[in-house]
Amino acid sequence: MRKILVIGAGKSASYLIKYLLEKSESENLIVIVGDVNFSHAKKLTHNHDNAQAIQLDIHDKSSRQNAIKNCDIVVSMLPARFHIEAAKDCISFGKHMVTASYVSEGMQKLNKAAAQKGLVFMNEIGVDPGIDHMSAMQVIDRIRDKGGKIILFESFTGGLVAPESDNNLWHYKFTWNPRNVVVAGQGGAAKFLQEGTYKYIPYNRLFRRTEFLDVEGYGRFEAYANRDSLKYQSAYGLNNAKTLYRGTMRRVGFSRAWNIFVQLGMTDDEYSIDDSENMSYRDFVNAFLPYSPTDSVELKFRHALKIDQDDIVWDKLLELDLFSNKKMVGLKKATPAQILQKILMDSWTLAEDDKDMIVMYHKFGYELNGEKHQIDSTMVTLGEDQTYTAMAKTVGLPVAIATLAILNEKITTPGVQIPITKEVYDPILKELEAYDITFKETEVPYLGYNQLNL
Amino acid sequence: MRKILVIGAGKSASYLIKYLLEKSESENLIVIVGDVNFSHAKKLTHNHDNAQAIQLDIHDKSSRQNAIKNCDIVVSMLPARFHIEAAKDCISFGKHMVTASYVSEGMQKLNKAAAQKGLVFMNEIGVDPGIDHMSAMQVIDRIRDKGGKIILFESFTGGLVAPESDNNLWHYKFTWNPRNVVVAGQGGAAKFLQEGTYKYIPYNRLFRRTEFLDVEGYGRFEAYANRDSLKYQSAYGLNNAKTLYRGTMRRVGFSRAWNIFVQLGMTDDEYSIDDSENMSYRDFVNAFLPYSPTDSVELKFRHALKIDQDDIVWDKLLELDLFSNKKMVGLKKATPAQILQKILMDSWTLAEDDKDMIVMYHKFGYELNGEKHQIDSTMVTLGEDQTYTAMAKTVGLPVAIATLAILNEKITTPGVQIPITKEVYDPILKELEAYDITFKETEVPYLGYNQLNL
Numbered sequence: 044m045r046k047i048l049v050i051g052a053g054k055s056a057s058y059l060i061k062y063l064l065e066k067s068e069s070e071n072l073i074v075i076v077g078d079v080n081f082s083h084a085k086k087l088t089h090n091h092d093n094a095q096a097i098q099l100d101i102h103d104k105s106s107r108q109n110a111i112k113n114c115d116i117v118v119s120m121l122p123a124r125f126h127i128e129a130a131k132d133c134i135s136f137g138k139h140m141v142t143a144s145y146v147s148e149g150m151q152k153l154n155k156a157a158a159q160k161g162l163v164f165m166n167e168i169g170v171d172p173g174i175d176h177m178s179a180m181q182v183i184d185r186i187r188d189k190g191g192k193i194i195l196f197e198s199f200t201g202g203l204v205a206p207e208s209d210n211n212l213w214h215y216k217f218t219w220n221p222r223n224v225v226v227a228g229q230g231g232a233a234k235f236l237q238e239g240t241y242k243y244i245p246y247n248r249l250f251r252r253t254e255f256l257d258v259e260g261y262g263r264f265e266a267y268a269n270r271d272s273l274k275y276q277s278a279y280g281l282n283n284a285k286t287l288y289r290g291t292m293r294r295v296g297f298s299r300a301w302n303i304f305v306q307l308g309m310t311d312d313e314y315s316i317d318d319s320e321n322m323s324y325r326d327f328v329n330a331f332l333p334y335s336p337t338d339s340v341e342l343k344f345r346h347a348l349k350i351d352q353d354d355i356v357w358d359k360l361l362e363l364d365l366f367s368n369k370k371m372v373g374l375k376k377a378t379p380a381q382i383l384q385k386i387l388m389d390s391w392t393l394a395e396d397d398k399d400m401i402v403m404y405h406k407f408g409y410e411l412n413g414e415k416h417q418i419d420s421t422m423v424t425l426g427e428d429q430t431y432t433a434m435a436k437t438v439g440l441p442v443a444i445a446t447l448a449i450l451n452e453k454i455t456t457p458g459v460q461i462p463i464t465k466e467v468y469d470p471i472l473k474e475l476e477a478y479d480i481t482f483k484e485t486e487v488p489y490l491g492y493n494q495l496n497l
Numbered sequence: 498m499r500k501i502l503v504i505g506a507g508k509s510a511s512y513l514i515k516y517l518l519e520k521s522e523s524e525n526l527i528v529i530v531g532d533v534n535f536s537h538a539k540k541l542t543h544n545h546d547n548a549q550a551i552q553l554d555i556h557d558k559s560s561r562q563n564a565i566k567n568c569d570i571v572v573s574m575l576p577a578r579f580h581i582e583a584a585k586d587c588i589s590f591g592k593h594m595v596t597a598s599y600v601s602e603g604m605q606k607l608n609k610a611a612a613q614k615g616l617v618f619m620n621e622i623g624v625d626p627g628i629d630h631m632s633a634m635q636v637i638d639r640i641r642d643k644g645g646k647i648i649l650f651e652s653f654t655g656g657l658v659a660p661e662s663d664n665n666l667w668h669y670k671f672t673w674n675p676r677n678v679v680v681a682g683q684g685g686a687a688k689f690l691q692e693g694t695y696k697y698i699p700y701n702r703l704f705r706r707t708e709f710l711d712v713e714g715y716g717r718f719e720a721y722a723n724r725d726s727l728k729y730q731s732a733y734g735l736n737n738a739k740t741l742y743r744g745t746m747r748r749v750g751f752s753r754a755w756n757i758f759v760q761l762g763m764t765d766d767e768y769s770i771d772d773s774e775n776m777s778y779r780d781f782v783n784a785f786l787p788y789s790p791t792d793s794v795e796l797k798f799r800h801a802l803k804i805d806q807d808d809i810v811w812d813k814l815l816e817l818d819l820f821s822n823k824k825m826v827g828l829k830k831a832t833p834a835q836i837l838q839k840i841l842m843d844s845w846t847l848a849e850d851d852k853d854m855i856v857m858y859h860k861f862g863y864e865l866n867g868e869k870h871q872i873d874s875t876m877v878t879l880g881e882d883q884t885y886t887a888m889a890k891t892v893g894l895p896v897a898i899a900t901l902a903i904l905n906e907k908i909t910t911p912g913v914q915i916p917i918t919k920e921v922y923d924p925i926l927k928e929l930e931a932y933d934i935t936f937k938e939t940e941v942p943y944l945g946y947n948q949l950n951l
Binding site: 231232234237238240241242243244245246247248252305306307308311313314316317318326329330331332333334335336347379492 | 685686688691692694695696697698699700701702706759760761762765767768770771772780783784785786787788789790801833946
């Protein structure tokens with residue numbers, strides 16, 4: 044029996060463990076699920092004969108090392124900052140490792156040691172990053188194999204609420220870490236490449252520079268730019284592409300409304316609001332508006348943000364109870380971002396029977412035999428319930444499939460990897476299709492950003 | 498003869514040294530001017546019999562310590578970050594010290610040691626901080642002595658161009674470190690107190706939340722909020738004040754135009770622009786605007802910022818040659834802020850015969866015998882030429898007067914100080930009057946921010 048150690052039994056581990064247990068008979072697997080909270084680990088094992096739950100604190104060296112010594116491959120589903128100690132143990136004890144996280148500097152430094160020991164350290168193999176890498180590289184390599192030259196690559200992902208559960212004006216609910224949504228786009232200007240020129244968007248303009256995307260059967264979405272669209276330029280071999288853009292998808296209208304919070308300063312996570320504990324939501328809003336002995340918070344707000352009387356954006360704010368003088372913040376020394384998160388969680392938390400949705404959209408512009416072409420590729424995955432979410436499925440399945448493929452020596456290239464080679468993406472994307480994670484490709488006229496010239 | 502060591506013969510040292518040399522006969526002073534550039538030091542000594550220029554590198558321990566050992570008091574006019582080593586030497590060798598800089602954490606830590614040795618370490622005794630402290634505390638103490646209770650304190654300072662040299666549409670030229678002007682307001686939300694509530698303004702709204710100030714004989718100004726208006730709340734004893742606001746003064750219209758740079762992201766100092774060296778000013782502007790094969794940079798700019806065809810703000814931009822495709826940035830790996838600074842320096846550098854101006858405006862609201870009152874106090878100082886600027890005068894004279902007062906044991910309270918006590922501000926403000934640095938006080942009706950209620 045081969046032993047797989049899964050560290051972290053959080054939200055994203057459900058599908059991963061389910062997949063591995065389903066394969067455990069035919070593949071001779073023992074799945075050991077370790078979590079700092081034993082009951083979380085226990086729950087996901089479903090008392091399966093080939094599963095074992097253990098209490099595992101990643102910071103407790105001896106129990107961590109014992110668990111790692113005792114397995115054949117380690118899957119870390121912990122937050123990215125907790126991988127590194129386990130990764131070092133994997134080097135020491137000669138174990139492969141799989142994570143869905145971005146390759147950190149610390150992880151990258153282990154590349155040589157992992158390669159020397161013949162260990163595969165596969166990272167960024169969730170959904171974004173993960174399925175985006177694989178699905179993009181499959182098309183890019185296919186275009187290249189035909190002799191085509193990529194001139195445009197745009198890639199968008201959104202974690203959203205499924206249409207059947209989409210019942211608020213923002214068309215949005217938290218399907219993942221709410222904090223990441225509140226502070227999204229902070230920390231520096233967004234940078235991308237458009238028709239050969241570098242473009243920069245500061246945070247305060249980010250949510251007003253969106254573009255629309257139509258997905259067949261799901262209607263229209265919008266996308267705002269990610270911080271660094273050029274991150275994978277050389278990994279993908281796109282050094283000659285004229286347009287590179289990566290973005291985050293929302294339903295149309297989200298960004299214009301969200302921008303109001305940005306403009307007022309409500310997404311700031313860098314300082315604490317005085318006496319936040321005793322503030323009502325209304326007091327919180329008023330802290331960003333000039334004092335007036337007579338004018339209402341509502342009118343000051345409309346005036347400051349130039350919101351017309353009949354603008355739908357206003358209803359989005361009312362829906363959040365933003366001007367309530369009854370609802371209390373109740374958080375001590377909270378930052379504006381923490382308070383805003385609390386207000387949003389009142390309205391945007393998934394209900395028991397709500398389902399989520401992952402949407403992905405790639406555009407590939409290329410030149411072949413002197414002509415310009417474009418392929419658009421889209422993927423939509425819907426969640427089943429609150430445990431088997433689309434997010435858990437699209438993050439967990441590629442991790443699980445890769446883990447088994449490494450055990451079975453189907454993926455063998457050693458060192459710190461991301462899933463951008465045929466060896467990795469072909470079998471994984473193939474298997475994902477069986478789980479309804481499929482991309483629909485369409486040939487469209489190449490427009491680029493020169494549409495007016497055509 | 499008493500020896501005064503002045504370290505740093507930069508812009509702000511001219512008046513300081515002039516004052517000390519004028520007093521040198523009657524007061525038995527030798528003024529030693531040390532600068533890393535000997536010729537700068539030499540220039541400001543004017544070959545005066547009681548002056549001595551030395552080459553002094555603050556980072557060269559032995560020459561620094563020799564110079565400090567050899568004097569009775571040290572005046573550091575270097576940038577704030579360079580004071581600390583000299584300050585530690587002053588502790589070691591038992592010398593007083595004077596600076597015009599904000600008290601740094603490192604400086605504050607020397608308080609106990611300085612106090613134990615009976616040394617006066619006077620800081621923040623330039624113009625802002627400096628004259629603002631002294632002039633404010635003089636009025637505050639006077640109101641308190643009468644039994645009044647301060648309910649409102651607002652304080653504004655501006656370093657501007659004198660009316661006779663005010664010949665551009667921005668009514669602004671660089672009279673001090675241009676970099677500080679370009680990045681002004683960055684680093685966190687502005688915080689202040691208005692009628693008992695804390696208010697916060699994010700950077701992207703800072704230049705749109707200005708208020709107007711009228712100064713007799715000089716017309717109207719505007720002010721935007723400083724980062725932390727509450728910094729001196731307890732030092733000034735204003736813990737019961739309902740309104741506390743500190744701001745920076747500009748001529749009317751500056752902030753609305755400046756906000757355009759903020760909105761586009763041109764003041765960002767956190768990342769480098771790719772290939773900045775080979776960009777024209779027009780290319781730089783275009784990097785913040787969407788790509789278009791046909792639309793002009795001008796129209797994209799007007800559209801993005803919603804600038805009407807007849808808006809004066811547009812002429813302000815044209816005046817800067819912002820859309821020039823001939824003028825080149827010519828700076829390698831420059832940040833947006835560095836590039837913007839270069840563009841502005843083309844237009845906003847003082848001409849040979851230009852004069853500068855310092856404006857200060859305080860508002861004191863108080864209750865006395867159950868009635869509310871307000872005193873407004875204003876000060877305007879004009880520069881004489883490019884060496885004896887208003888900035889050098891208002892920074893240098895208080896430093897010089899304080900230095901002599903410490904030597905003459907008129908100011909004796911030991912430890913790390915700022916000039917907020919009668920012992921310090923009374924004699925200094927009195928003497929500044931002889932140099933035409935005077936405040937004009939007016940009794941005005943107390944309005945506070947409840948004007949509509951009256």
